Amino acid sequence: MLNKETNQKKIIINKGKIITREELFERKEQFHKDQAKLPFEEKIKILVNMQKIVIGIKGESEKTMIWKIY
């Protein structure tokens, strides 16, 4: 657990915008929640892209394959 001082440490992000570590992690959490609200069809497309990335790295095996969604 980080102390309050660490969490309030300021970070400069793009275009000179300043946020605290705490805000950074709050935004990260919100990003995951927003991703969770994507339409199901969109999530399936993202899943297929992940499957492509894994096969690109590891190659196809018994357990890995790319879904045909169209």
Add this chain to the structure above:
Amino acid sequence: MKKAINIINELKKKNLIEDYAIGGGIAALFYIEPFLTYDLDIFITLPPKEKEKKLIVLSPIFDYLKKKGCSWKGEHIIVEGIPVQFIPADELEEEAMNNAKTILYEGVETKVVTPEYLIAILFRAGRKKDLEKVEKLLTQAEIDEKKLNDILNSYNLKEQFNF
């Protein structure tokens, strides 16, 4: 995916299964942020005449799917490019199936297990990857806590549920 759902719907229309619902990772994906998974778990119940038998016979389903051009890969049957696993539902899964949410996927009707039942099923399975999904469902999905508690209590899971 749409074509696979259409074929699974055909199984119900042809009375090869009584009902079904999407469970497992893809059901979780419906409620939480995208993550990598490879199979589509389908909980099924068989028609009453099949239920009476002591042995669960899935061969009529697989015979039908083979005629449709589906093939086997490991323990999955590939339905229109998607590895599907048909899981005959136990008591909890059947209740989950009966209470599943009806959704449209690219205009095709299908059913997805609700997050409360999904949490109970994943928690009962208890593998690390299942518990990670429970954690995400609790933080990213809208959970009816009363419903979840009722399910956990009915299946004696509440005491161990330490989230």
